Amino acid sequence: MKNDKFESRKYILSGIVLLIFIVYLTQVFSLQINDSEECQNIADRNACLKKTVYPARGQMYDRNGELLVFNKTSYDITFIPLEIKGADTLELCNTLGITIDDFTNRMDYIKNKKNNPGYSKFTEQTFMAQIPDENLSVFQEKAFLFKGFYTRKRYIREYKYDVAGGLFGDIGEVSSRELENDSYYEQGDYIGKQGLEASYEKQLRGKKGQEIQKIDAHRRIKGKYKDGALDTFPVRGKNLTLSLDIELQMLGERLMKNKIGSIVAIEPETGEILCMVSSPSYDPALLTGRDRGANYKKLTEDKRKPLLNRAVTGTYPPGSTFKTSQAAMFLEEGVVTPQTAFNCSNGFIMNNFRLGCHSHKSPIALKEAISTSCNAYFCWGLHRMFGMNKYGGRKEAMNTWRDYMVSMGFGYRLGVDLPGESRGMIPNAEYYTRHYGNYWRAVTVISISIGQGEVTLTPLQIANLGAIIANRGEYITPHMVKEIENDTIAGEFLTPKKTMVGKKAYEEVIKGMRHAVTHGTCREANIPGLNVCGKTGTAQNINKEQDHSVFLGFAPMKTPKIAISVYVENGGFGKDYAVPIGALMIEKYLNGKLTPESESKADEMSKRRIYYGQEKR
């Protein structure tokens, strides 16, 4: 067109079009080229609903292959917070048998990041665990009313026998601390809380699987995400074969009824724990299912503390059973020879100090000292050791003594595969200097030689001493798990540890222990044909209550198959409770059964009750 003076404006207008185009293209570029990965992640998160598929937990077998701990299915009610708008909560509460208050409390608990660090309104949360079967079927009938609520299959424990609760332990929902420590867990997962369930959690738990479902914007499921290409199957937990002999365990718990204390039996050659009784015991089934919380509370509040595994956690004066370790050390250090005899004038008397003994012939040498459990002999032994020139002083002598004891597994945790193990107490020179200044002498510490005073051991350590003697000088760290499916047990459960005492010295100790069974304090343990060796203990306790009844033994003498410690709190003399219990256990294990006579003895023992004061632990 002629005379169009505004024609140049077409450039401005086209320029504006191009400008907008460039700005938009830049934005598209930045989204699709620069941020594309992040966008894809968010998009995938939008459209994926991850559902955890729980694996079956590893099962536990006893040493003879009998299934002890296994799984049963149970259902949880879960929900996805984002989806539950419009769910009939009142009806849900009725169905599950809870109140509206319970409902709101539970919701508040779940939504609190403090309790539940992994909380997200997009992911499945556990609303109620292990609902009873009758509630489950009603829930499933009415499922259409409960928008956003789902059921989830879980595995809980079931037990063949009502024994060994403290050994198996239990599983429960992860705590917030456990959630923080291990990213494997999500809120509502189960984790081993006590016992073997806790110490073998990693092997038992298996591996969770995941199903990824595609969901639309209204969170309706639209089939599997990428046709299930990213789904993972759960991997079942590994089965454990325990070293436990379940029949021996049952007998032990039966014998310990109405008494507080523990029995530990070890196979000396392997360090395998054959039984570990902590009395009072409890039925492991109490800590499964919906009543777990209530039962747990009851067990916690019980003054006799059934949840405490006394065999590894309890520390006691070993009493005269400790003399065996002293005898071995004296021989090894040349303090005495098997022929060395000491006087006993109804006790050890030194200036104004007197430590009593019962009456027996005097003087006596090592074998008889063990079999009669002479206090004076061991006091003299320690006294002589402290006076020996080769140490150059009582401190060095004291620490030599300490080294011997530590080499026998005392004073430190043995490293058993159970939680809550105690160290026990083995004093050293520094300990006494701290308490007495520089004025302590052999006499000050003399009671350690008879397993009293500062010395404390766990029943497991006492039993391990039995294993050491039975092995003539070495031991394998005691352990509960013999085999792990497709896995190996820890190296320390396979390699023997040496003590500082040689084989010869132990042979002398064994002679003494055999003599104790045949002619001494534990004649009741003399089971024909089994060649039992033993040592009683009557441990005084600081509370001035009735003495503890203790027994340490092993059998047979030549090729020991079992080493055992029995500790009965306030049971009096060793022969009153500990010896007969130990004898029955050894008979059961080595003969496979009890004679009818022994069977009636066992019944009688089971009925015998020790009365503990109200405040007794």
Place this chain on the structure above:
Amino acid sequence: MDRRKGNILQRLDLWTILLFASLAIMGWFAIHSVESGSIMSGQSGKQIIWICISLFTGLVLLCIPKHTYRNISLILYAATLALGILTIFIATDIKGSRSWISAGSFSIQPAEFMKFATALMLATYIGRRDFKISNNRDFIKCVGIIILPMLIILAQRETGSALVYLALFLVLYREGMTGIFLLTAISAIIYFVVGVKYSVETMSQLPVNVGQYATTVIIQIISIAIVKFWCKHDRTFTVLFFTNLSGTLLSYWIAVYLVEFNIMIVQYALLLFNIIYLLLQIRLSKEKRNLWVALYIIGAIGFNYSCSYIMQNVMQPHQKERIEVLFGLKEDKNDAGYNVLQSKIAIGSGGTFGREPLSCTQTKLGFVPESDTDFIFCSIGEEQGFAGSAFVMIMFVIFILRIIHLAERQNEIFGRAYGYAIASIFFLHFTINLGMVLGITPVIGIPLPFFSYGGSSFLGFTILLFIFLRIDAEREIKR
């Protein structure tokens, strides 16, 4: 008569038709892919029917001679406006808007047909022999022609569609309306967007607010550009250009590498210098237009200041929040903000060449709302990636530029004005729709021409285009 008709069909602009066809085909495939394997169904089938109806209508329109369009434009304008008013009363209420008339399962949106009627009316009026835009009466009538349908559509509560008519002011600009309006509108948008979007960001090396700094620099650039292209005195430009360039660069360099100081002081000093220099030059070089440039700078500073003042002190918190959400200063996972976020995620997840169809979950599983209508571009972005999105955008820009080119080759003002009218309408749809989808402009629901699912809009755009194709084909060609 027959011979001439044949000629006209031969003289149709093949390029425009090809562009139209390819946009329509890509659009249909986009709808089809959203639908496949997703929660929707049946849209692509319906859309085919609408495309056929539109093509048939287009063919009919091609047979109507240009002078008929001019003659009936007033009647069409009046009739569609009347229909528009009627719609307000008889329409069914859909999400608060009363713009749809339903008949059985079919429903139409009369507003779509007001567009071409208004465009024709405006072109006819501007094309009158005695029309002069500098004449206030004529100008006001033009504005009236544009505003009237806007008001009706606003009454139907379709704010988005009403905005489209503002595009027609570009036609007035092309036909000689003073550029001040356009300049003012565009600068206001730029200052507002830059000022608010970067109001919380601080420069990486200096403690200076990016929004404030950027706006002063843009004022310098725009005002000096005006001096260059509008004022006649070249020395004024040279002086301003070099003082501002050196002042800005030098102060930035010193502050970053030598002594840190507030470089905003330099920026304000430069602007003050520009104003004083321009005013002095009015007398010295007798260039009166300098006054307007100086006023522009003052106005721009005032506008920026009042923008931030209004944001900080006048606006209600919820209004402020909406603006902040729009500019991505605040995350909003509800409604509008959520939609834009999902839309950006959908586009971004496409990457360079798009995701495989099964993974296009954003558009197919409903995370992007209206993924077949207003947010259809997300589907292209997600499935075709940057390659596809850029291709579609390029095709659109070529299409718009082609129409501008055709408009410019008309030998009658009527034809040129109509051409610009439809170019402007397509351009505004493109700008607002993509701006929304890309999270640059506010969420205003208007369709992307030929892509968004919907019969009325496809038919409306086809009518707009095909009338112009006929007008273009009928132009006299100088031999």
